Amino acid sequence: MEDILLHCCCAPCSTHPFKVLEDYNVVPFFSNSNIGPIDEYNKRLNTFRGLCVIVKKEPVVDVYEPEKWLEYIKGLEAEQEGGLRCRKCFKFRLGKAFEFAKNKNIKYITSTLTTTTYKDSDMVFEVGRELSKEYGLEFKEMNFKKNDGHKKSVELSKEYGLYIQNYCGCLFSLQDRRRKVT
Secondary structure: OOEEEEEOOOHHHHHHHHHHOOOOEEEEEEOOOOOOOHHHHHHHHHHHHHHHHHOOOOOEEOOOOHHHHHHHOOOOOOOOOOOHHHHHHHHHHHHHHHHHHHHOOOOEEEEHHHOOOOOOHHHHHHHHHHHHHHHOOEEOOOOOOOOOHHHHHHHHHHHHOOOOOOOOOOHHHHHHHHHHHO
């Protein structure tokens, strides 16, 4: 069975991909320095670890470096959700996944970023292709939202009793969410 590194943005978005990838040995990789505030990061990390217990996978948790992430996206703070800031964020997080996979000789990578209807799968694929060339690894362009994947992930999250967040993860998306609610 081939290894595949699954970059996991959160537990709810990871539920359905774990099922789709059952023909692989999935290495779940949590690299999300974009998530803030710290209490939210910890809540999502703990939920992710709980999901890994349920699916019987050993999680790999990257170092939480929100300062480096903020420096990386500097100048794009005012971008709308789904724009250039998101693309750069994907590159930061997926870059960490590629680096880890390269060091562990894992040749396949994919991401749960394509599970939610709030993320542009084509943008994720574009970043994955760029990083594939840079690292010499294969990014599997798997659109996990296809065939009701997002709906299935929500249903599985409820079945497993997982915490389901109400914003993407970064402080900018939290601000956007608060503006839309008020």
